[in-house]
Each structure stands twice: as C-alpha cells, then as structure tokens.
Amino acid sequence: MFITFALITLLGALGMLLQKNVVVAGLCMVAAFFGVAGLFVLLANPVAAALQIIVYTGAIMVLVLFVIMMLNSHQEEEAQASHPVQRWLSLALLAVLALGGVKLVMGSAGLKALAEKGSTMPQAMTLEKVGTALFADHLLGFEVAGLVLLAAMIGAVALTKRNL
Amino acid sequence: MDKLASLLHTTPATAWMVAKLVIVFGGVFSLAAVWTWVERRGAAMIQDRIGPNRAALFGKIKIIGLAQPLADGIKFFFKEDLVPHDANKGLFWLAPFLALVPALMGFAVIPFGRSFVSGGQEYHLALLDPGNGMGLLYPLAIGGMAVYGVLVAAWSSNNKWAILGGMRSSATMVSYEIGMSLAVVAIFMTAGGYDPSEVIKAQGHLPWAWNIVRQPLGFIVFFACMFAETNRLPFDFAEGESEIVAGFNTEYGSMKFSLLALSEYCHMMTASALMATLYFGGWQVPFVQDPSVMLSVASFLVKMLFFAWVYVWIRWTLPRFRYDQLMHLGWKAMLPMSMVNLVFHAWRMSQGH
Amino acid sequence: MGVVVKKVELNWLDRTYVWPVMKGMGITIRHFFRQIFTPSAKRFTIQYPDMKKEMPAGYRGLHELKRFEDGAIKCVACFMCQEACPARCISIEAEEFSDLTFTQGFEEKRPAKFTIDMLRCIYCGMCEEACPKDAIWLRKDYEVAAYDRLSMQFGKWDLMNTYTEADGKERISQDPTPSVPRRTIAM
Numbered sequence: 001m002f003i004t005f006a007l008i009t010l011l012g013a014l015g016m017l018l019q020k021n022v023v024v025a026g027l028c029m030v031a032a033f034f035g036v037a038g039l040f041v042l043l044a045n046p047v048a049a050a051l052q053i054i055v056y057t058g059a060i061m062v063l064v065l066f067v068i069m070m071l072n073s074h075q076e077e078e079a080q081a082s083h084p085v086q087r088w089l090s091l092a093l094l095a096v097l098a099l100g101g102v103k104l105v106m107g108s109a110g111l112k113a114l115a116e117k118g119s120t121m122p123q124a125m126t127l128e129k130v131g132t133a134l135f136a137d138h139l140l141g142f143e144v145a146g147l148v149l150l151a152a153m154i155g156a157v158a159l160t161k162r163n164l
Numbered sequence: 165m166d167k168l169a170s171l172l173h174t175t176p177a178t179a180w181m182v183a184k185l186v187i188v189f190g191g192v193f194s195l196a197a198v199w200t201w202v203e204r205r206g207a208a209m210i211q212d213r214i215g216p217n218r219a220a221l222f223g224k225i226k227i228i229g230l231a232q233p234l235a236d237g238i239k240f241f242f243k244e245d246l247v248p249h250d251a252n253k254g255l256f257w258l259a260p261f262l263a264l265v266p267a268l269m270g271f272a273v274i275p276f277g278r279s280f281v282s283g284g285q286e287y288h289l290a291l292l293d294p295g296n297g298m299g300l301l302y303p304l305a306i307g308g309m310a311v312y313g314v315l316v317a318a319w320s321s322n323n324k325w326a327i328l329g330g331m332r333s334s335a336t337m338v339s340y341e342i343g344m345s346l347a348v349v350a351i352f353m354t355a356g357g358y359d360p361s362e363v364i365k366a367q368g369h370l371p372w373a374w375n376i377v378r379q380p381l382g383f384i385v386f387f388a389c390m391f392a393e394t395n396r397l398p399f400d401f402a403e404g405e406s407e408i409v410a411g412f413n414t415e416y417g418s419m420k421f422s423l424l425a426l427s428e429y430c431h432m433m434t435a436s437a438l439m440a441t442l443y444f445g446g447w448q449v450p451f452v453q454d455p456s457v458m459l460s461v462a463s464f465l466v467k468m469l470f471f472a473w474v475y476v477w478i479r480w481t482l483p484r485f486r487y488d489q490l491m492h493l494g495w496k497a498m499l500p501m502s503m504v505n506l507v508f509h510a511w512r513m514s515q516g517h
Numbered sequence: 518m519g520v521v522v523k524k525v526e527l528n529w530l531d532r533t534y535v536w537p538v539m540k541g542m543g544i545t546i547r548h549f550f551r552q553i554f555t556p557s558a559k560r561f562t563i564q565y566p567d568m569k570k571e572m573p574a575g576y577r578g579l580h581e582l583k584r585f586e587d588g589a590i591k592c593v594a595c596f597m598c599q600e601a602c603p604a605r606c607i608s609i610e611a612e613e614f615s616d617l618t619f620t621q622g623f624e625e626k627r628p629a630k631f632t633i634d635m636l637r638c639i640y641c642g643m644c645e646e647a648c649p650k651d652a653i654w655l656r657k658d659y660e661v662a663a664y665d666r667l668s669m670q671f672g673k674w675d676l677m678n679t680y681t682e683a684d685g686k687e688r689i690s691q692d693p694t695p696s697v698p699r700r701t702i703a704m
Contacts, residue, residue, distance in 0.1 A: 023319050024255065030312065037305075041298075050301035058308020058341065062334050065315055069331055124297040127358050209552040210545045214562045384535060481545045482538065 002042055009035030026065045033057045045125040180287055188291050192271050195472075196429035197233040203429075203476045205229065210480045236422070243418035248321055251415065255320035260416075260423035263313020267430035270306040273298060274437045275360055276468075277447050277461035289447075289461065294361035301358060303438055304345060307393055310431060311337045314395070314402050314412050317424060321415035329411025332487060333402030336392050339491065340399075343498035344389035347382040350506045351375055351442055353513060364446035371450045376443040382505040383443045385498050390435040392494070395428060397479035399490060406484075436471030440464060572657035577640045579658040580633060582676040583651065588689045590677065591652035594628040598644035598653055606637035607644060614696045629696065631673040635661050656680055 012032030019025040033056045040049035105111060134142050172179060201216065205228075208215025217229035225231075247256055273296070277289035288294060292302070311334050318330020352358040354375070355366035367374045376383050392399040403411035413424050440446060444467050447460035455463065485493070530536045552560065563570050572578065583591045594611035612629035645654050658679065663669050671679075678688045 021252070024252070027255070027312070027316065044297075046297035047301065050298050050305045053305035054301065054308050054341075054345070058305065058311070059338055062308075062311050062315070062338050065319075066331060066334050066338075069315075069319055069327060126297055127299070127301070127352070206549065209549045212548055212552050212561055214557070214560060214564065477542060477545060477549075478538075481541045 002039070005035045005038035005042065007035075008032070009039065022068050023065060026061060026068060030057050030061050033061065044123070047125050047127055047130055176283070176285060184289075184291055188271055188276070189268055192268060192430055192433050193426070195469075196426050196433055197237070198230070199429045199432065199472055199476075200236070200425065201230060201232045202473070203479070204232070206473070206476045207480045210477075240419050240422040245418045245420070246415075248323070248415045250322045252320040252322070255316050256415075257420070259313055259317035259320055260420045260427070261313075262316050263310065263427035264423050264430065266306045266309040266313065267427040267434060270303040270310075270431070270434040271437060273300065273302045273360055274434075274441050275364065275446060276437070276464045277457055278455065279361075280457045288361075289457070290360070294359050296359075299358040300348060300352070300360055300363065300438075300442070303434065304341075304348065307431075307434075308337075308341060310393070310427075313424070313427060317416065318402075318412040321412075323415050325408040325410070326412050326414045328408050329402045329404065329414075332404075333395055333412065336395075336399060336401050336490060336494070339494040340389040340392035340498065343385050343494065343502045344393065346499070346502035346506050347379075347386040347389070348442065350379060350382050350502070350509045353506075354378065354509055360441050360446065363442060364448060367445040367448060369445070369448045369450065369452055369455075371445070374443065374445045374448075379443070379505060379509065381501055381508075385502040385505065386442065387439065388493075388498060390439065391475075391478070392490075394431045394435050394475070396432065396475055398482045398485055400484065401487060401490065404484060432472055432475050433468070436475065437464075437468045439471045440467035572659065576657050576659075577642045577645075577655040579635075579661055579679050580638075580644070580653055580655055580671070580676055581679045582631065582653055582673065584677060584689070587693045588687075588691075589693050590627055590673070591650050592628050592631065592648075593650055593652070594626045594631075595649060597647040597649060601643045601647035603641060603643060604637045604639045606634040608632045608634075612696045614692070614694050627692070627696075628673060631676060633671045633676060635669045635671055636666060658683075 009032050012028045012030070012035055015028030016025045016032060019028055033052060037049040037052040037057075040046070040052060205215040205217070207213075215229070216232040218226065219229050219231040219235040220226045221231050221234075247253055272291035275288065275290035275294070279286055279288045279294075281287070292298065298305075314333045315330045318326040318333075351363060355363040357363065357366070363375075371377070388399075391397075395402045401411075403413070405411070408414075413421055416424055446467075447455075447464040449455040449459055449463040452459070557564070558568070585591060594609055596609055596611075599605075599607045599609050608630070609628045609632075610630040611626050614625060614627055640655060642655050648654075653676075656679075661669075674690050678690075680686075681688050
C-alpha cells in the first residue's frame with residue numbers, strides 16, 4: 001500500500017515537473033495530492049487525508065486549472081538561456097538537504113524508541129482531536145493564521161474591486 | 165454468510181466485504197441506469213407525454229419500457245467511437261472514468277441499513293465501517309474530485325463550447341462547495357460526531373427529531389448546493405444546450421458519452437443518499453424503535469429514491485438559471501444562509517440545548 | 518411600437534424563491550399523476566402502430582373507385598379527373614361494354630385501365646370534384662407506402678379494393694360484364 005501511494009505521489013510530482021502541457025501538469029499534481037492523501041490514511045490520519053483532498057484537489061487545483069484554461073496558453077515559451085551552473089548548484093543543494101533530512105530522521109529519538117520497543121498501532125486521528133489540538137494547544141497560531149487570512153481576503157477584495 | 169465464506173475459502177469478513185462491494189456498486193450503478201429511464205419517463209409524464217415504453221426484452225416482454233436502459237447500453241456499445249482530431253487523446257479517454265469513479269466512490273461511507281450481529285460478529289451495512297475516521301468528510305472530499313471529470317472532458321475535447329461548459333461548472337462547484345460544507349458542519353456540531361452512523365443515531369427514529377426539522381435552513385442550502393454539485397438542471401452549467409451546444413460532452417459519443425451520463429446519475433444517487441442520511445434519519449424507520457435489518461434497508465431506499473425522484477421532478481419544473489444569477493445565489497444567498505445556520509446552532513448549543 | 522413590460526412586484530414570500538419553486542413543483546406533480554392515472558387510450562399521445570388516429574370526415578386520404586351493387590365500376594371513363602388532376606397522376610384507358618341492368622342495354626364506356634401514381638398524387642381532391650358520376654373519392658386511409666416505386670402505381674383493381682376491409686365488402690378482380698370489342702359500323 002505504502003509503495004503504491006508513494007509511487008503515485010512521486011510519479012505525479014515528476015510528471016508535473018516534466019510535462020510540457022500545463023493542464024496535464026496540473027492533473028499530475030492532482031495525482032500527487034491524491035497519493036499524499038493516501039499516505040495520510042496509512043499514517044492513521046484520515047482527517048488530514050480528507051482535508052487534503054477537499055482543500056487542495058477539490059478547491060485549489062480546480063481554481064488553478066480554471067485559471068490555466070482561462071488564459072488558454074497552449075504554447076510554452078522557450079527558456080531564454082540555460083543555466084548549467086545554477087542547475088548543478090540546485091541539484092547539489094537538494095542532495096545535501098535530502099541527506100540532512102535522512103540523517104535527522106535516522107538519528108531521532110522517536111526512531112530509536114520505535115526500534116527498541118516495537119511499534120504500537122497509533123490511535124487514529126479524528127476531527128475532535130484536530131479541534132482540541134487547534135483550540136487548546138495551538139490557539140495562538142490558529143488565531144494568527146485566521147488574522148493573516150482575513151488580511152489576505154480584505155487585500156484581495158481591495159485589489160480587485162476598484163470602486164467600493 | 166459463514167457457509168458462503170467457507171465455501172469460497174475466505175474469512176466471513178472478506179466475503180462480507182466482497183458482497184457489500186457488489187451490492188453497493190452494482191446497486192448504485194444499476195439504479196443509476198434505471199434512473200435514466202425514470203428521468204425520461206417522468207419527464208414525459210410531467211409534460212403529458214408517454215415516454216419510452218416500447219423497448220422489449222426478446223421483442224416480447226415490454227414491462228413499461230424498463231428494458232430501455234439495456235437497449236441504450238447496447239446501442240452505445242456498438243456506436244462508432246470518435247475522438248476529435250485535435251483532442252488530447254489520453255485525457256479524452258481518461259475523462260469518463262474520472263467522472264464515474266468519484267461518483268460511485270462517494271457512496272462508500274453511507275450506511276444503507278442498520279448494523280446487525282450474526283455469529284458473534286458485527287456486520288455493518290456500509291462499505292467503510294463506522295469509526296474509520298473519515299466519516300462524512302469522505303463523500304465531501306470525493307464530491308470535490310468529481311469536478312475533474314467535467315473539467316478534463318471539457319479541456320481535452322478541444323472545443324470552445326466544451327471548455328466554456330467545463331469552466332462554468334468548475335466555478336459553480338467550487339463556489340457551492342463552501343455553502344454545502346458549512347451546512348454539513350452545522351450537522352456535525354449538533355450530532356456531536358461526523359461519522360454517518362453517529363449522525364443517524366443522533367437523529368433518532370422520531371421524524372420531528374430529524375435534522376430536516378431541526379435545521380430547515382441548512383437543509384435548503386444543502387439541497388440547493390447538491391443540485392449544483394451534481395450539475396442537475398436549475399444549475400446545469402456544464403451542459404446548457406440552449407447556450408453552448410451540449411457543454412462539456414459536446415465531442416463525446418458512444419460508450420464514453422454513456423459513462424459521462426451515467427456518472428451524473430450515480431452522482432445523483434450518492435447525493436440523494438447523503439440527503440437522506442444527513443437530514444432524514446438515514447435508515448431510521450419513523451416511529452419504529454428497533455427496525456429489522458430489511459425494514460431499515462427498505463426505509464433508506466425509499467428515502468434515497470424519493471430524493472432521486474425529486475432531482476428528476478425539479479429538473480422538469482425549473483428553468484436554468486443565468487450564470488450571474490447562479491453566482492449571486494451561491495455567494496450572496498447560500499453562503500450567508502449556511503453561516504447563519506451554523507452560528508445559530510453554535511449559539512443554541514452554547515445555551516445548553 | 519414599443520411593448521410595455523410590466524414589472525411584477527414580488528412579495529417577500531415569492532422573493533424567498535422557495536415558495537414559488539414549491540408551487541411549480543405542485544403543478545408538475547399534478548400533471549404527472551393526472552397523466553399516470555389516465556388510461557393510455559385517453560392520453561393525448563396516439564401510439565401509432567398500435568393505435569391509429571380516426572380521421573375526421575372530409576379528410577382526403579387514399580382514393581377509392583366506387584362500384585355498383587353488382588360490382589360494376591361507377592366510373593364511365595370520361596377523363597374529367599385526368600384533366601382536372603394538377604399533378605397529372607391519373608391515366609385512364611377506356612373500353613366499351615354492354616350493361617343490361619343499369620344502363621338499359623346501351624353500350625357504355627368504362628375504364629379498362631385506371632392508374633393513379635400515388636407518388637405523384639398530392640391528395641388535393643380535384644378528381645373527386647371533377648367526377649360527374651361520383652365514382653372516385655378520397656377517404657380516410659393515410660398509410661400509403663411501399664418498398665418500390667412500381668407498387669405505388671395503383672391500378673384499377675387496387676383502387677376498387679382499397680376500402681373493402683373497412684367497409685366489409687367483397688374484394689373484386691373482375692368486371693361483372695365482359696367488355697365488347699369495338700364494333701365498326703357496317704356500311
């Protein structure tokens with residue numbers, strides 16, 4: 001199961017990067033989101049999976065595709081110049097980051113504990129738990145996020161509506 | 165069930181799962197097929213016509229035209245399968261399946277009967293057992309996926325009407341999803357859980373305790389939004405034959421078209437099952453404390469088919485909205501209404517009701 | 518000329534949109550039930566191959582050549598219909614015969630061949646108007662079709678037998694009296 005969803009995610013992401021056609025790339029991204037949702041379910045967090053699909057694939061990607069279709073840009077412009085140095089640099093940076101990430105996970109305390117005690121079936125995440133976590137443990141962050149979103153919304157309205 | 169399982173060398177749980185799969189998907193699919201006939205026949209009756217009543221099995225048995233979906237299926241199967249010249253071939257093939265799969269999948273969490281215990285094991289009459297953690301978020305999520313079928317079909321057929329239809333319908337779906345979700349959230353709140361079985365249990369068997377009585381405003385919003393979600397007539401902006409030919413399925417023919425059409429009906433079935441579950445007590449039988457399993461399934465079916473009929477009924481009653489009216493209704497009426505509904509119920513709950 | 522569009526003031530109930538929708542649904546469901554409980558013979562739709570529309574009097578359908586009681590054709594081969602026909606679909610060949618019962622022993626004319634090309638006929642009824650003997654008339658049958666052009670040439674016997682089943686008459690394929698070879702006056 002894990003392999004399937006991981007493959008869907010990775011192939012989707014790769015397809016999105018390599019695909020010349022914008023709409024197809026968008027659909028590949030949808031596939032990647034779907035794979036990630038599957039991974040969430042495997043991690044005993046179906047709520048996150050559902051929200052991932054509702055928010056990302058159900059709303060955001062639809063809007064992105066909508067805009068792509070509206071602009072209807074079938075032709076891609078050619079890149080003006082290739083940047084070999086930047087490309088190699090970015091690849092090296094990515095490799096270093098990935099190595100660091102792997103090292104961090106391998107050396108983490110949680111993994112050690114898991115290796116010693118063996119895994120226990122984690123309790124499935126529910127909406128109630130998400131709610132408690134948001135309103136009890138991360139209240140400040142939640143409020144700040146709400147404020148930022150409100151500001152963004154007002155900004156969007158102010159930008160698009162010239163004569164209020 | 166145990167006997168059957170041992171006969172097939174599987175555990176009862178696996179056999180039950182397979183049986184449920186066949187029952188649910190086969191049932192929904194065939195109901196959707198029958199509903200194409202119901203739609204045509206109902207439309208005819210409403211307009212004082214007769215409708216398809218001549219298709220007969222083996223040229224003899226007419227049964228009021230019920231063989232019509234079968235005949236349609238055979239016809240669609242043998243029609244020439246055209247792909248337009250400049251279409252994106254892969255996506256053009258993929259689109260009908262992208263439309264059909266979410267429409268069928270949405271039904272998975274909905275309990276279509278009460279759970280029962282047999283041989284020391286509890287059997288649930290829903291594909292995903294209660295307590296799966298997804299609950300009613302799942303049909304909402306899958307419903308959100310449904311727009312891709314329309315969108316991909318529209319874009320890949322390389323036709324300006326198709327693209328217009330696809331864009332209109334995707335905008336509709338996104339805007340109505342918000343109002344719908346907020347209406348559902350109010351139900352989660354009052355039911356104290358988001359699992360369909362919890363929602364049904366919270367409603368009880370008395371009709372005046374069902375959510376339709378408790379949250380009529382929420383029901384109206386949810387009902388209207390479901391019409392927009394399923395692309396049915398007052399809001400069928402994906403098609404709109406008077407404006408944009410046939411909308412997103414202009415270029416489709418033969419079996420691919422029939423899959424697109426069937427997916428609409430499957431979606432309708434799922435939507436009516438959702439309405440029955442959320443607002444009409446699901447499998448609860450009015451005034452019966454502990455209904456038998458068959459009775460509960462029958463009750464659920466009656467409710468679901470009633471709403472599926474309401475879909476047909478409304479389609480042949482109301483004319484199509486204009487696009488700006490639709491957006492106006494979605495953002496300026498549906499969203500505030502479901503907000504008011506939500507806040508009102510939150511306030512009532514805080515008052516200790 | 519301008520058309521005055523009356524603005525309809527909606528009251529609050531109508532502006533909720535829910536109530537008018539329910540009214541409309543009431544109307545449609547009433548039609549639905551009325552139609553479903555109407556026996557199919559009384560519905561507006563005539564289910565054609567099973568049920569046929571009874572044509573009103575004066576309908577101009579397929580022609581019939583009338584006959585006397587003994588089966589003699591009423592037509593006297595006067596060529597009036599052939600002349601009157603705007604589509605020129607009638608062609609007649611005359612012959613002579615002696616009829617003792619109806620024409621007091623005179624020798625009379627009758628058509629040996631009477632052909633109507635049904636593909637050309639426009640069912641205008643001019644032949645019926647023109648006929649001095651009321652021998653041809655257009656009746657209610659409207660199902661005139663065939664698989665080839667030749668069988669749409671209706672001959673004398675076809676035309677005399679078009680409504681035999683409807684009227685319960687006998688089919689005939691022979692004149693009651695033989696035709697007389699044309700005599701030349703002996704000088």
